[in-house]
Amino acid sequence: MSSEKKIRVLVGKPGLDGHDRGARVIARAYRDAGFEVVYTGLHQTPEQIVSAALQEDVDLIGLSCLSGAHMTLFTRVVELLKENGVGDIPVIGGGIIPQEDIPKLKKTGIREIFLPGTPLVSIVDWARDNVMPRYWVEEKVTNQHRMSAQSQISQLKRRRLSDGTRKMG
Secondary structure, eight states: OOSSOOOEEEEEOBSSOOOOHHHHHHHHHHHHTTOEEEEOOSSBOHHHHHHHHHHHTOSEEEEEEOSSOHHHHHHHHHHHHHHTTOTTSOEEEEESOOGGGHHHHHHHTEEEEEOTTOOHHHHHHHHHHHOOOHHHHHHHHHTOTTSOHHHHHHHHTOEEOTTSOEEOO
16 A cells, blocks of 8 residues: 555535536546545435445545535534544535634534635645545554554544644554
8 A cells, every 4th residue: 555645535415406516626626636536416415425424434525505505414414423423524615605604614513614716726735734534544553563452442533633633642
């Protein structure tokens, strides 16, 4: 396995919003930047998005909403991640989101919001600066043979620093 691990991103379109051009553009930007991308398609429930994130072992979830249901849908994804024990997976959002909703979304656990017109390089750079591949953390733990079994289990739970980066031990 190469020493450079790719960040796995899930791009999801929760709700009944039928416009996915922006989500596809973002997915392509991540792919072109060397990320592994999972695109769930249109009309996904928060439950389907979280299920896909768990199955695909993603490092980041990007949600897009143009319908105005962002407060309900984005918040539900964060709640479901916590319920499934993976609340440390960062969730970002984009779409038509009023400025006054951004602090509310961040308070619920959405890490960042990108509005229309945000340069693609800014979105990709944010992920590079704030997300560490989950399997890199797990592989590093596995390679530390001197650790006790209990310590290895503790390491695999991946904790986040206040700035969102993962740390070992």
